[in-house]
Amino acid sequence: MSFPNLLELHPHLVEGIRGRLTANQPLSTVTWFRTGGPAQLMFQPADEDDLSLFLKKLPKDVPVLPVGLGSNLLIRDGGLEGVVIRLSAKGFGAIEEIGNGRIRAGAAVPDKRLAEAAAKAGLGGFAFYTGIPGGLGGALRMNAGAHGTETCQRMVELTAYDRGGSRHVLTNADMGYAYRHSSASGDLIFTSAVFEGVPQDEAAIRREMADVVEHREKAQPIREKTGGSTFKNPAGTSAWKEIDAAGCRGLTVGGAQMSEMHCNFMINTGEASGHDLELLGETVRARVLANSGIRLEWEIKRLGQFGAQEKIEPFLGQEGEAA
Incomplete structure (x- = not known):
């Protein structure tokens, strides 16, 4: 899928801009899940002045979204309309x-x-x-x-x-x-x-830092394509405990899986789509709700448009009853 080229629709946007502007930039290249559709336009400003100038020139009806390293971001397969702003390490x-x-x-x-x-x-x-x-x-x-x-x-x-x-x-x-x-x-x-x-x-x-690294390597699937913790910890318990109790450790949907190592980590096992990952997450939420009555909240940010013929209801559309 691709969007209309914003640089062609608004050619004045490039005037005086020193950063990089890329139309229909695939976001699968910048998220840790390695999934998702394109950004209609990606802007990487040279510095704060460049960012300010671009925002002043951009029509007010064009959506803007800042994206960092993409570690806890799930982009849907239809991509993101508007401008994604990604700050560069240089600037x-x-x-x-x-x-x-x-x-x-x-x-x-x-x-x-x-x-x-x-x-x-x-x-x-x-x-x-x-x-x-x-x-x-x-x-x-x-x-x-x-x-x-x-x-x-x-x-x-x-x-x-x-x-x-x-x-x-x-x-x-x-x-x-x-x-x-x-x-x-x-x-x-x-x-x-x-x-x-x-x-x-x-x-x-440095001893504290080494302890943190050791814990992470032992407890988290850091070498997988993952977005970190999938759900926030509910009051009085841990998300992983509720996911495990609902039988969702290792659960798969297409190419997406809840990690066997840490079941609050969702991973792309190879060819998962954004739809696979989000459907897996909502399946887990529905099963946890049915098992314990707890409504897990997403920690991973899910953004963009669904692909053609795709739609996913929160808790699989069964918020008020067992899934």
Whole structure:
């Protein structure tokens, strides 16, 4: 499937732009699941000024979606209408110490790279990022966390651009952080953030980081095409326990499977479509609901249009009864 070429419909968009513009860019090349249809237009801005200019020029009725490393993203087979903005490491991947235990980092920085920079600076509190397979833009948006620490405990303030290209600085309090959630406006594109740690011996930090890596390698299917944790943990229990209890460990739909190693991880075993993966997820939700009455919430973001003849109802359309 392909969309009408936005660059042909709006040729003025390229004027003065220094970043890369690609019509009908396949998103299967940028998501960890390696599935999904194209973006109508992908824009990789050169820097903040380039991003601001493009947003000011883009017609207001064209949808915009920022995409980071694609680690927890499921793109449907019909693709994404509008513009996908993907921040480059060159323009948004800088890290610098700014004193008083603080580090400024670009939104394109991988989480584990921030952990490494903090360790070198002798700043504790960042080891948990070693085990999160994503970038800081996504971590800031969803309050990513692991091993008892969340992004909201380290982030001081961030810089963002709105749909009209205006710059904003948001404090931690402005973000309305909760478990795997922020209340920041969905049209904001985060470009950088300031984080604060605590002084700690580098050797001790690196032991913590090694423990995180060891746990991840033993417990998670990190060498598979996966999107990380599929569902949020419900209150008072763990998603994987409920999935296991419902008999869904190893469950398959087409080329998609709930991992045998960690059954809250969904994997593409080779040729899964976006439809296979989402149908598997909703099948799991329906079976958990029938087994325990718990309504699992997706942690993976599912975006875009279904392919031709495709449609999937939440909980397979049986929210009020056993599946």
